[in-house]
Amino acid sequence: MKVEEKRVWLPYRMTEPEELAAYFEKMSAEGWQPVSAGRYTAKFRKSRPRTLRFCVDFTPASGEEALQRYTALCADAGWRFRLKARDGWLLFSSKKPDAAPLQTDPKLAARSFSRCFWGNFTDSFFLLLLWGGWSLLDLGINRREIVRYLSGWDTMLELCVVLLFALVALFLLGNAAGNLAGYVSARRAMKDGARLPEISQKAVRRRVRWRRALAWTAGILLAGALCYDIWAGNVRPAWEQWLSMGIGAAGIAGGFACKRRWLEGLARKFCWGAGALFLALGVLLSYPLYRMEPVSFGPDDPVITVEMLLPGAELHQDEREYGHTPLYERWEVYQSGSVPVSENLAEGETVSFLAYRAATEGIARRLAWEEAETFRSLLHGTAVELDWGIDEALWIGDFYLVLRDGEAVIAYTDFGEPEERRELLLETLAKIRRAP
Amino acid sequence: MSREQLQNLTEPMYYLLLAMRTPRHGYDAMQFIQSATGGRVRIGAGTMYALLSRFEKEKILTPAAEEGRRKIYRLTPKGEALLRGEMDRLRMLLADAERMEKEADEHES
Numbered sequence: 001m002k003v004e005e006k007r008v009w010l011p012y013r014m015t016e017p018e019e020l021a022a023y024f025e026k027m028s029a030e031g032w033q034p035v036s037a038g039r040y041t042a043k044f045r046k047s048r049p050r051t052l053r054f055c056v057d058f059t060p061a062s063g064e065e066a067l068q069r070y071t072a073l074c075a076d077a078g079w080r081f082r083l084k085a086r087d088g089w090l091l092f093s094s095k096k097p098d099a100a101p102l103q104t105d106p107k108l109a110a111r112s113f114s115r116c117f118w119g120n121f122t123d124s125f126f127l128l129l130l131w132g133g134w135s136l137l138d139l140g141i142n143r144r145e146i147v148r149y150l151s152g153w154d155t156m157l158e159l160c161v162v163l164l165f166a167l168v169a170l171f172l173l174g175n176a177a178g179n180l181a182g183y184v185s186a187r188r189a190m191k192d193g194a195r196l197p198e199i200s201q202k203a204v205r206r207r208v209r210w211r212r213a214l215a216w217t218a219g220i221l222l223a224g225a226l227c228y229d230i231w232a233g234n235v236r237p238a239w240e241q242w243l244s245m246g247i248g249a250a251g252i253a254g255g256f257a258c259k260r261r262w263l264e265g266l267a268r269k270f271c272w273g274a275g276a277l278f279l280a281l282g283v284l285l286s287y288p289l290y291r292m293e294p295v296s297f298g299p300d301d302p303v304i305t306v307e308m309l310l311p312g313a314e315l316h317q318d319e320r321e322y323g324h325t326p327l328y329e330r331w332e333v334y335q336s337g338s339v340p341v342s343e344n345l346a347e348g349e350t351v352s353f354l355a356y357r358a359a360t361e362g363i364a365r366r367l368a369w370e371e372a373e374t375f376r377s378l379l380h381g382t383a384v385e386l387d388w389g390i391d392e393a394l395w396i397g398d399f400y401l402v403l404r405d406g407e408a409v410i411a412y413t414d415f416g417e418p419e420e421r422r423e424l425l426l427e428t429l430a431k432i433r434r435a436p
Numbered sequence: 437m438s439r440e441q442l443q444n445l446t447e448p449m450y451y452l453l454l455a456m457r458t459p460r461h462g463y464d465a466m467q468f469i470q471s472a473t474g475g476r477v478r479i480g481a482g483t484m485y486a487l488l489s490r491f492e493k494e495k496i497l498t499p500a501a502e503e504g505r506r507k508i509y510r511l512t513p514k515g516e517a518l519l520r521g522e523m524d525r526l527r528m529l530l531a532d533a534e535r536m537e538k539e540a541d542e543h544e545s
Contacts, residue, residue, distance in 0.1 A: 059482045070485050072505035076463035077481040100466075102482035105448055112486060 004046035009211050010037065011204045014087045014117065015182030017056035018196050019204075024054040024091065037085035039120075040211060052093045055079065057102050058109070058116040059090065074102065088116045110190035117183050121176065128172045160225035164218050171214055178207075245282035251275025445522050448479050452487055453519040459500045459510040462488055491515065 012020040024034055029051055032044035061070035071081035071090075078099040079092040092102065103109035189196045255271035262268070445453070451473065455465040462484045470478050479487075488509060491497040496515035501508040511519065 057482050059485055068505050069507060073462045073485055074481040077466065079481060100478045100480050102480045104478060104480040105483045108483050108486050
């Protein structure tokens with residue numbers, strides 16, 4: 001038998017327990033039984049229409065054992081436990097229209113309600129702080145390079161995520177304010193044993209419309225940004241990453257296509273699990289690029305000049321835009337043909353030579369391509385060819401040069417394992433010097 | 437509910453302590469109270485659970501046995517003292533009320 005389920009926006013908040021219960025009663029009468037409830041949505045399963053009495057309860061039965069004891073007591077009293085919502089409230093239903101209410105002491109009920117409300121309110125507030133902080137980082141308040149590596153927004157997708165953070169933060173703030181106002185009036189009424197204030201249907205419809213609009217905006221914005229990035233070449237995954245993410249996406253889509261009854265839902269879970277694993281793998285394949293471990297070069301190390309590395313190179317100071325990041329001052333080493341091959345991200349006389357050690361050939365290929373694309377975008381109409389091949393890109397590191405007595409010498413490198421990097425770097429520099 | 441409130445028990449608390457002079461589980465106590473008061477006092481399952489948890493924490497009740505997921509509670513010596521104190525207080529209240537009523541009647545006559 002086909003199980004039909006649907007997820008809907010919950011039109012009421014936990015501060016409106018009577019309306020919430022009435023909503024579940026209405027859904028039950030229409031043939032939809034609750035399965036689970038999140039903070040903003042609830043999942044229902046199709047059944048025959050049933051007239052049931054529902055009750056939203058806030059008794060703090062924390063832990064599995066306490067919850068079982070409490071629900072057993074409620075079952076004895078004629079109330080069947082249906083679900084525990086993400087917000088902490090419990091939903092019960094009863095076939096008996098005259099079953100004694102779960103809460104008969106208004107003061108105790110108000111106290112339980114308070115505990116449940118504040119527990120979740122502080123949760124949301126913490127989340128809001130976290131998201132706010134991350135958004136600030138992403139907006140480039142801290143422009144140190146390591147932060148840009150971790151949270152930079154060189155792509156439209158990342159920029160859209162920042163915008164969405166701001167939208168979600170606004171939504172959470174508005175929701176928190178509404179919850180707080182609802183809490184104050186509900187608690188006052190509960191303490192007095194009075195009827196809770198009624199909510200206008202207009203306000204409820206507006207609330208649901210806003211939530212739906214936010215979800216659609218987020219989806220369209222993210223999908224649009226991703227398409228733009230792929231079209232504009234801002235996101236250029238290696239083919240291994242495309243493959244891994246493709247398998248992941250297919251797995252997740254396949255999970256939705258699987259019927260719940262197949263192997264008791266195991267087929268669906270397997271598809272989703274494998275899909276998530278491959279998606280994560282696709283993202284993680286680029287992880288080794290972000291390992292940064294400094295390697296120092298001492299006075300006994302050979303002095304290698306820019307001239308030795310790149311015959312005909314010139315040193316320039318310039319201000320440029322890189323991708324979507326703001327303008328900043330940097331030093332560049334120009335090879336003949338005006339191809340910038342290094343830039344300064346620190347202050348003073350230090351310049352850095354851009355090269356990479358990639359963990360896999362796929363990533364190396366992507367890096368080489370990205371580097372060439374960057375140069376091409378900076379130097380319109382100029383033919384750009386990289387002066388290293390895939391083999392070199394597999395292990396070349398990012399190293400810094402210091403101007404000493406008018407000559408640029410190697411100071412340190414900051415990718416990869418320190419000892420391994422140092423040896424490899426010196427070896428490769430020797431190779432580059434030998435190259436015509 | 438603050439700690440001080442236990443000095444004067446609410447009606448559900450009082451009846452719960454009365455019910456627990458015989459070891460019972462929560463639902464048994466609910467039924468006992470309802471029938472003992474002729475349906476005047478009904479304690480909901482949520483309220484009963486909160487009271488039992490509170491009394492257990494305050495060592496007024498203690499678990500005596502378990503029947504599946506049901507816990508059977510009984511009064512502790514502290515609970516008995518609390519109940520006796522409350523009964524004495526209520527007796528005094530009633531005695532005061534009767535005495536004052538009698539005095540008022542005498543004054544009128």
